[in-house]
Amino acid sequence: MNSFYINTNRIFNSIRKFAWLFILLVAFGGLWYPKLGLLMIPLMLALGVQGFFKGKYWCGNLCPHGSLFDQFIMPISRNKKIPSFLKSKVMIVLAFSWFMYMLTQRLIKVFALFGAAPFWDRLGFIFVMNYLMVTILGTIFALFVSSRTWCSFCPMGTFQVLSYKLGKLMGLNKKIDKKVTVCSIEKCHTCGKCARVCPMQLTPHLEFTENSQFENEMCIRCATCVENCPAGILILSNTEDGLKVVSEQDLTGYENRQSIKAQIVSVKELQDDINEYILAFKSPQKVDYQPGQFMLIKIQDKPLLFRAFTIASNNIDGKTVKIIIKREPGGYGSEIIFNRFKEGDMVELEGPMGNELIVDKTAQKVLFVANGIGITPFIPLTKDLLTTTNNIKEITLIYGVRYEDQFIYDNYFKELEAEHNKFRYIKVVSRPHNEAEHKKGYVTNIIREMDLIGYKVYICGTKAMTLDTLQLLRDKGVEEEDVFHEAV
Incomplete structure (x- = not known):
């Protein structure tokens, strides 16, 4: 089983990138020039004030140790689950009490020298040693557990939380405190990506309040979940x-989301790493969905996780749905489905959801662009447009893969092209074994040569292909309101 937690970029600005240099200055430079430790006094005051208004914002955005752990230790960390005890209130209280006791004892001894020549050096050295010890312990935890393990019980983090509680009690931080907010809980995939990338190993997707906000005081406001949310x-x-x-x-396409119980009635291998699943609805027994929407499939209970998969079937009688799943190397969800989901199994679904790829049937021309498994939504969409009443006079599908044996539903699209004059099916291969039989290149090579006046464009595929295609369409003058996309 692949690791639940994901190492991903957390360096979103220059402060996060270079804050670790402060450690070199104080924790190591202070060994030779102890007065450098005095810099910790304004730093501690600053994080206390910051905590009053923004909670643990300092930890996620300004902390030198956070910068060190995220930038240098995370890539080589074991990235394991942080033990519950290290995140417990008992551990937090013990760590904070120990820190305050030791700091107080040392300050009492040093202040006995107040007025003497070595006083400032001795005072600074207290903070140098404390900072060096945090660096050593934090790095050990980061290497052998997870990069932000220390942050789960860091005394300075606790100091910020206490300050934040005071700010909330006084009602002075409501307008300044920016928390993780879900714009629409109806659109949440419950995929847990926010939990998997969270440095603190929290579960935002399960804890949003009635205000649609993540109120957990351990959140460090680092925005890693914001940057990585698939939705x-x-x-x-x-x-x-x-x-x-x-x-x-706008909740169009999400208003009929519901919990569904279904049974896997068929599993068909399309390729070594691609399976087709047909699910029969059991409760309710009929579900109204449209081509271009997607369903969520529950893959585990603790923590609760679903995976989103595009619907690959036309809704003939509302009793079944077809999805096509690619086994991704290192993919947490697809590994679970391929290894555990068998014919006859009962599964839990949510949906239908989405309107990104629901086609405007008043358009005159439609261009579908897909690569790899991104072809999935266009299997039902193409047939739907060709067999129902609409104003569309021309449909073009550009389908790109790496090797020619990776096309799925190839004969299906060939048959549709043979039966319908208004449908054109264009295949392109980036690394063909036989260049004489297949067009070599990428989907963008084909699009670049097209006249796109009057087209509505629908894109589904890898993030790289989607971004390249969007840029090309902008360069060709295609209006933004005529382009719709969904990355896989």
């Missing part, structure tokens, strides 16, 4: 602005 529905916002964003959300 793109997480932001950092105060309560007032967050509620405004929530109220402005």
Whole structure:
């Protein structure tokens, strides 16, 4: 089984990138020039004030140790689950009490020298040694457990939380405190990506309040979950602005989301790493969905996780749905499905969801662009447009793969092209074994030569292909409102 937790970029600005240099200055430079440790006094005051208004924001955005752990230790960390005891209130209280006791004892001894020549050196050296010890212990925990293990019980983090509680009690941080906010809980995939990338190993997707905010005081406001949310529905916002964003959300395509119990009635291998699953609805027995939407499939209970898969079937009688799943190397969800989901198994679904690829049937021309497993939504969409009444006069599908044996549903599209004059099916291979039989290149090579006036464009595929295609369409003058996309 692949690791649940994901190492991903957390360096989003210059402060996070270079803050670790402060450790060299104080923890190591202070060994030769102890007065450098005095820099810790304004730093501790600053994080206390910051904590009053923004909670553990310092930990996620300004902390030198956080910069060190995220930038240099995380890539080589074992990245394991942080033991519950290290995150417990008992551990937090013990660590904070020990720190305050030791600091107080040392300060009492040093202040006995107040007025003497060595006083400032001795005072600075206390903070130098404390900072060096945190660096050593934090690095050990980061290497052998997870990069932010120390942050789970760091005394300075606890200091910020206590300051934050005071700010909340006084009601002075509501407008300044920006928390992780879900723009629309209806659009959440419950995929747990936010939990998998969270440095603190929290579970935002399971803890949003009625205000659509993540209120956990251990959150360090680092925005890693915001940057990695597949649905793109997480932001950092105060309560007032967050509620405004929530109220402005368009829920078209999500209004019929429901919990569904279904049974796997067929598993068909399309390729070594691609399976086709047909699911029969049991409760309710009929579900109304459209081509271009997707379903969520529950893959585990603790923590609760679903995976989103595009619907690959037309809704003939509402009793079944087809999905096609690619086994991704290192893919946590696809590994579970391929290894555990068998014919006859009962599964839990949520959906239908999505409107990104629901085609505007008033358009005159439609271009579908897909690569790899991104062809999935266009299997039902193409047939739907060719067999129902609409204004579309021309449909073009550009389908790209790496090698020619990676096309799926190839004969299906060939048959549709033979039966319908308004459908054109274009295949392109980036690394063909036989260049004489297949067009070599990428989907963008084909698009570059097309006249796209009057087209509505729908894209599904890898993130790289999607971004390249979007840029090309902008360069060709295609209006943004005529382009729709979904990355896989």
